[in-house]
Amino acid sequence: MALTGAVRVTDAVETPAPARGSKKGDGRAASAFLLPGAIGFVAFTAFPIVASLVMSFFDWPVLGDPTFIGFGNFVELFTTDPVFTTALLNTAVFVLLYVPVNIVVSMGLAVWISPRIVGRRYYRVLFFVPAVTPMVGNAVVFGLLYTPRGLIDSVFQTLFGVSAPNFLGSSTWALPAVVLMSVWQGFGYNLLVFSAALDAVPPSLTEAAAIDGAGPVRQFFSVVLPLMSPSLFFATVLTLISSFQVFVQPYILTGGGPGNSTTTLVMYLYQSGFQNFRLGFASAIAWVLFVIIMGLTAIQFLGQKKWVHYDQ
Amino acid sequence: MAPHLSRRQLLGLGGGAAAALALSGCGGGSSSSGSASSTDLSWFMWSASTAEVDAWKKVADIAGEASGSTITFQTAAWNDYWTKLTSQAASGQTADLVSVQSLRAPQFAQLFTDLGPKLSDMGVTESDFDSGILDALKVDGKLLALPYDFGPLVVFYNKTAFQEAGLPMPAIGWTQDDFLAAAKKLTTGNTYGFFAGAVPDSIIPFAMSQHGVQAVTADGKLDIDTDEWRDTLNWYRDLVVSEKVASPLPAAGSQAAATNQFLAGNAAMNIDGPWSLINAKATASFEVGIAPMPVGGSGSKTVSAGSGFGVSAKAANQDLAAKACAGLVNVDSETYLGQSGRAFPARTAQQSAWYEGNGLQDAQEVMDAMIAAAEGYRTTAKWTQVNNEWNKYAVPCFNGDTDVDSFIQQVQAQA
Incomplete structure (x- = not known):
């Protein structure tokens, strides 16, 4: 198992700094090498972040002059805006459904292909294919599957003699349908991470546990899973962050509808900024989302002490 | 000492060169869209295929020749076009010539120069163009763009399905009773008589024919909270819910759904505009016909929409851009666009x-x-x-999950 950055940072601090003087001249070269990256960072990361923070305090139309309104956008978001609460709730439901299902499915499949079964390399590739195909294409295909008289509906009619629900046209089914498509799209990446972590578990430990009388289930939960916990932590953090930013799936599949039943925060951000022309309001949504993601990630990092084991 | 120095120099040089490369890389993108010489103009237009791009480039050449300018063509797909135009507008960097659809003219009005006072200098006579589309491209008396195409929304129908069902072909004077009777007869199994689109375009022609009203009043206000609209919306909703001559709506956001369902032969009638006709005839495996709106309480009425080209208020050379704009819709351009089936000419x-x-x-x-x-x-x-709101709330409403009043309330909240 790879050591984490945190451990290495501690090491670096303990290492005495190289003596100054003899290597003084490298500073200029170092800055020259850093410059391209720094320019890119300032132009494409730092500047937009600061700009969006500034914009969030303005009524900033696409055409016309911005007006400073202080916390006006944020106040509107949390008090009078009718859609924001729904979008926040939809995003929360999406995250709560998507993250656990994604982790369980990818972990389950990783465990399934982990023993020396025939063709497991091909399974890995097969399961990874959805993750590397463009999401827009996947969403369009799923749209066709979900549509009345689409494949799923036809199968329902043949097998059960009744029509399948109108998945994307029904306020009840639309969000679960979006989650299902997202899981199919997203599990391959985590599967690869888990698969690699499983391979790194020393067989001697599971063998020792087996000699001590532990069955396969006990071995998995008491030996393998704790050893995989850094990968699990990594996967959970990244999946959580990306799932809060869900946009393409509802954008292509449902346009945020029916009603607002699949309008997520980023979807609403896009609509506010690029369709309703309220760039300041959209920036405010972005910052609320940023704070939420930041907060939850911080909690995860604090919580990891309890369950993530970095020792081999 | 010497090798140490040269290593440092080498490092510095390498880093500096990389930085310069990165900088020039950044600069390249923005400078390419700017106008270098005084007769260079840029034109931003949507397109869907390389054949379309070639056609627009040919129009750019015609306009360039007519105005003594060199026009660079920039393009994006329809949906991206509006996002890109929005971000260009936000950063104040639009092309000299900008294309706009009449439905979006009020939204982008501030982006354009008023062409009205320049028309005689541009050599343009207003009466050469269809007056309806010319008016649709005016906002508060400002002429934002010169139209190149337009068309009324009409009924597209599957001629083959009508023949097979033994129905008379819909002709001028056919009524909404005829429409409903045909739709009922054409609905069998998985095939429906009509596709009830969730977009305003599919419903406004019916509201016009039944009550003579549009969604937006003559003085520019959204008003569907009326008895007339309630009546039309209920009638339209019943096509899906109680008459069952139209399929339940699959999803919001699928603007192309109506066209696709029609072209796939799943719905025998559909509301569309002449801009889709040539493609429909080429794509469908059946014969496609167009019919007037069925006669309702207010007759056979509809609305027309189209697109045109305007001059950006930010264009450096306003007079040259105006002349080029006139060139994009001159007789040669319009004849070419009409003949090649790219547009139903506004001239x-x-x-x-x-x-x-x-x-x-x-x-x-x-x-x-x-x-x-x-x-x-x-x-x-x-x-x-x-x-957007119309699209999102029409789906549950027309599927029978919510009622017309809640739909009206949601859409009207966007006024």
Whole structure:
């Protein structure tokens, strides 16, 4: 198992700094090498972040002059805006459904292909294919599957003699349908991470546990899973962050509808900024989302002490 | 010492060169869209295929020759076009010539120079163009763009399905009772008589024919909270819910759904505009016909929409850009666009090129009648927003999950 950055940072601090003087001249070269990256960072990361923070305090139309309104956008978001609460709730439901299902499915499949079964390399590739195909294409295909008289509906009619629900046209089914498509799209990446972590578990430990009388289930939960916990932590953090930013799936599949039943925060951000022309309001949504993601990630990092084991 | 120094120099040089490369890389993107010489102009237009891009480049050449300028063509797909135009507008970096659809004219009004006072200098006579689309491209008396195409929303129908069902072909004077009777007869199993689209475009022609109302009043206000609209919406909703002559709506956001369902033969009738006709005829495996809106309480009425080209208020050389703009819709350009089937020309004299160049003479009677019966499709500055909400709330409403009143309330909240 790879050591984490945190451990290495501690090491670096303990290492005495190289003596100054003899290597003084490298500073200029170092800055020259850093410059391209720094320019890119300032132009494409730092500047937009600061700009969006500034914009969030303005009524900033696409055409016309911005007006400073202080916390006006944020106040509107949390008090009078009718859609924001729904979008926040939809995003929360999406995250709560998507993250656990994604982790369980990818972990389950990783465990399934982990023993020396025939063709497991091909399974890995097969399961990874959805993750590397463009999401827009996947969403369009799923749209066709979900549509009345689409494949799923036809199968329902043949097998059960009744029509399948109108998945994307029904306020009840639309969000679960979006989650299902997202899981199919997203599990391959985590599967690869888990698969690699499983391979790194020393067989001697599971063998020792087996000699001590532990069955396969006990071995998995008491030996393998704790050893995989850094990968699990990594996967959970990244999946959580990306799932809060869900946009393409509802954008292509449902346009945020029916009603607002699949309008997520980023979807609403896009609509506010690029369709309703309220760039300041959209920036405010972005910052609320940023704070939420930041907060939850911080909690995860604090919580990891309890369950993530970095020792081999 | 010497090797140490040279290593440092080498490092510095390497880093500096990389930095310079990165910088020049950044600069390249923005400078390419700017105008270098005084006769260079840029033109931003949407397109869907390379064939379309070639056609627009040819129009750019015609306009360039007519105005003594060199026009660089920039393009994006339809949906991206509006996002890109929005971000360009936000950063104040639009092309010199900008294309706009009449429905979005109020939304982008501030982006454009008023062409009205320049028309005589541009050599343009207003009466050469269809007056409806010219009006639709005016916002608060400002002429934002010169139209290149337009068309009334009409009924597209599956001729083959009508023949097989033994139904008379819908012709001028057919009524909404005829429409409903045909739709019922054409609905069998998985095939429906009509596709009830969730977009305003599919419903406004019916509201016009039944009550003579549009979604936006003559003084520019969104108003569907009326008895007339309630009646039309309930009638339309019943096509899905109680008459069951239209399929339940699959999803919001699928603007192309109606066209696709029609072209796939799953729905025998659909509301669409002449801009789709040539593609529909080429794609469908059956014969496609167009019919006027069925006669309702207010007659056979519809709305027409179209697109045009305007001059950006930010264009450096306003006079040259205006001349080039006139060139994009001059007689040669419009004849070419009409003949090649790219557009139903907004120049009335060139419309024959569209019929003759594409073997569409049989559509002329219906087109003439509907152009005469059409009002310009009125929108508001927040039309994209209205259109989105309409689309999202029409799905549960027309599927019978919510009622018309809640739909009206949601859409009207965007006023």
